[in-house]
Amino acid sequence: MVSPRWNFDAIAATLWINDRFRHRLSRCLHNRPTRLLRSLRLRLLLLSAALTLALAMPLAQAQDAKLPDIGSSAGELLTPARQAEYGGMMLRELRNYGMLLEDPLVDEWLQTMGTRLGSNSAQPRQPYTFFMLRDRQINAFATLGGYIGVNAGLVLTAEREDEVAAVLSHEIAHVTQQHVLRGVERAQRDQIPILLGMLAAVVAAQQAGGNSSGDATMAAITSGMGLMQQRQINYTRSNESEADRLGIRTLARSGYDVDAMAGFFERMSASMRGNAGGYSVPDFLQTHPVNTTRISEAKARAEQMKKDTVLLTTQTPTGVRTERVDPADPALSDPMVRRSNPLLPSGMQFSVNALSRGASGQFDWARERLRVLSADTPSELATEYQNLQRSQKNGLSDAQQYGLALSRLRAGGAAQARTDLAELLRTHPDNLWLALALGEAESRSGQTAQANARFDALLREHPGSRPVALTYADVLNQQGGREAGQRAQAMLRPLLSQSGNDPVFQQRFARASELAGDSIRASEAYAEAAFLNGRPEQALMQLQALKKQPELDYVGRARVDARIESITPTVLEMRRQGINDPELERR
Secondary structure: OOOOOHHHHHHHHHHHHHHHHHHHHHHHHHHHHHHHHHHHHHHHHHHHHHHHHHHHHHHHHHHHOOOOOOOOOOOHHHOOOHOOOOOOOHHHHHOOOOOOOOOOHHHHHHHHHHHHHHHHHOOOOOOOOEEEEOOOOOOOOEHHHHHHEEEEEHHOOOHHHHHHHHHHHHHHHHHOOOHHHHHHHHHHHHHHHHHHHHHHHHHHHHHOOOOOOOOOHHEEEEEEEEHHHHHHHHHHHHHHHHHHHHHHHHHHHHOOOOOOHHHHHHHHHHHHHHHHHHHOOHHHHHOOOOHHHHHEEEEEEEHHHHOOOOEEEEEEEOOOEEEEEOOOHHHHEEEEEOOOOOOOOOOEEEEHHHHHHOOOOHHHHHHHHHHHHHHEEEEEEEEHHHHHHHHHHOOOHHHHHHHHHHHHHHHHOOHHHHHHHHHHHHOOOOHHHHHHHHHHHHHHOOOOHHHHHHHHHHHHHHHOOOOHHHHHHHHHHHHHHHHHHHHHHHHHHHHHOOOOOOOOHHHOOOOOOOHHHOOHHHHHHHHHHHHHOOOHHHHHHHHHHHOOOOOHHHHHHHHHHHHHHHHHHHHHHHHOOOOHHHHHHHH
């Protein structure tokens, strides 16, 4: 099987050659000496042969190694395991450069929403990893292995959760339809005939001679380059159209408002018109071009779906909930618990989708938390909330009051934040976002016993909750001391087996183990955190030092050996490519 790296490198090399070739050709034609023109014809022929070999050989090898695929052959470029590996590498590099915004509450909200959408997509068994970037530019993207990133700016721009879900469902469709791999495959397939045709036209123009040969040559090159760019643009547009069509279906099956996709597109289009006076266009519009045709198509699909659905109104403890349901959707008739379950009363039956459909009701709180966590400085954040307060007739909403209290807590005003959060919690007694923030404020203002009692109650109410456990562990680690460390370590240990790819968990578990006096577990967790944060060489060095510790038992040594063996190939590959850890170089 051909190496996937060769395919990507061949495309990159081709694009580099095109740029170099166009620049040198322009210089040659400016002078037009006979010797250079003859040399140019020879170089064109050599270049055409080199491009043919460079791009055709990997495809030929792939065809010899595998049977023909019915449908799209894009999956032959990379196996699902290799796609997931590349997606994980990208995520670790983003952490290495400090681009991710990793917060337990925000992560759970985003992952829960995304997983619900993914389970209603064209490939419900595809694993998805959703992550938030702290960048306030409006953008979202999907990449290999089901990794989907969302900028904080997109959530801050959205007006409701349905709009964020519309963007996520669109990106999920990019994953299910393998648009990244199909783009690579098409680039390989298209560039060979277009480049060879362009080169043949250049050679023919030069052989014809005359004063216009230089102009004909440039016309041939320009036409070829334009054709490649146009075919790529057309393919991107077809990808976007396909993602819109499948995404809105996923949106409807998940119980979200199907009008949200067109509504968000319209607001982005208005933003683009408003920025025409010299401001930069949002990144979302550069990667997801919006026009009137796309908006009208989204509206037409939404109207058609409304005709095929019925409107259901449900009375819930928090209010009235309205959603549209397709009666013919088989996913809605699949019960989670059937009548034959002996542990439930007879006649009781639940549907998986009935329990997890539509907006979660947490969007406003998530948006304000993101506003605080993504702000550059506390002063800018204070100015932002002042502007919000002036622009709204009724002042700040409860969620915005929560964000303002968070900003005060982060700026050192724990006492004022505690008072504000306590008042909000009386209005919203079951709000986990408020309860966790109030526990943090109580601990930082010196009321540690009250804070710990609050967190213990939350653990009983939400057993196994990642946000509760990690927030409580962070509070205990800040309190310090052996007893606090042991308490945090005991609380986090049950989640250890499912947190291998969670750097926030590994960092807090490492600190708790360090406070508790468990140096072996602390070293292991610190090494895992270093690896997940894009520092594999540091992780390897820490594990090798840990292996020399005399108190390491047989089971621990076997565990460390296995981890060293898995990390070493990554470190060797980075050294081969000349990628060095800047922190290690400074030491």
